[in-house]
Amino acid sequence: MAVTLDGANDYYLRSDGLKSAADAKVGTFACWFRRAAIGSIQTLFSISQGASERFSVTLDASNLVQVAGSNSAGVSILAYPADVAVTNLTDYHHLVTSWDLANAEFHLYLDRVEARGTVVTQTDANIDYTGTTAAVGARSHDATRLWNGDIAEVFFDPTTFVDLSDSDELGKFVSQDNSSNSQGEFLKSEPGVQYKPVGYGHDASFATGARPSVFLHGYGPAFGQNKGTGGSFNMVGTPANDSDLSPYRHHAKWPTPGLRWFMSERSGFLYPRGDTFVEKREGIPGYGQRMGQDELDDTTREEQPHTDFLSMIFQDREDDKEEKDR
Secondary structure, eight states: OEEEEESSSOEEEETTOOTTOOOBSEEEEEEEEEESOOSSOEEEEEEEETTEEEEEEEEOTTSOEEEEEEOTTSOEEEEEEBSSOOOOSSSOEEEEEEEEGGGTEEEEEETTEEOBOOOSEEOSSOBOOOOSEEEESSOTTTOOSOOEEEEEEEEEETTOOOOTTSHHHHTTTSOSSSSOOOSSOOBSSOOTTOOOOOOOOTTSOTTTSSOOSEEEOSSHHHHTSOSSSSOOOEEESOOEEOTTBOOSOOSTTOOOOTTOSOGGGOOSSSSTTTTOOSOGGGTOOOEEEETTEEEEOSSOOOOOOHHHHHHHHHHHHHHHHHHHHO
């Protein structure tokens, strides 16, 4: 689920910094966003030490994604832009970026397409992640450069580099086949060929193999209830719920969605896709609930045919008929 930030008063703040954070040369950030205004610096995520920003993911005045990091002395050691301007105010966009300064590695993908620009700064040193504040939707130390638009599924792991040039690794952050949506943020209208979210697992660790420092999703105050290890964020202002997204899975454990599927994906049976919605074709081992059953998939189990379930229903009806005839 997503929140709508007004660009004036709304953001999410952690005033104690991220729990268990440590300086590092690697990191991974991902989120979904939709813009409501362009042409100004707007912040998706920020970490500051006192009055000095140490790490940020922003869109700049030229509408380019910018990833920036500094060391503990406040010296810039990472500055990498995207090469594609994001000016669309209608659609959601997916961003995922990962870096390894020790090996001069940097990846940035927008809507599943590589969008890495020309490096400005990339130094073999530790980024200072141990700031005193962290924020989503604003620069954390002074509440400026506020985000104007929608944000969903903010993911930050300051301990892991992911080689996003590997399509399988990229597919852990955004769907590859355009036909599934395992995490739960989707447009109410039929999305056609639009890429979709994927499941991060019950502890949000599937993408990188470790529980991230930050994983925010939901509505209102619930958005700030961090499923990662870094501690919860407080809601500032009155962020609205994005009315274009349907809340059919509210938690990383994915409650049963019932019939809330894309029209093109409905099977016509009582429960789409058989007994489980942990979908085989995505190959995602995950924890889910389906028809009242909990299941922990080591290797995602085969979907059961609908015919068995329907046979059970029709057999019950026959039994009822025989009972009445007696």
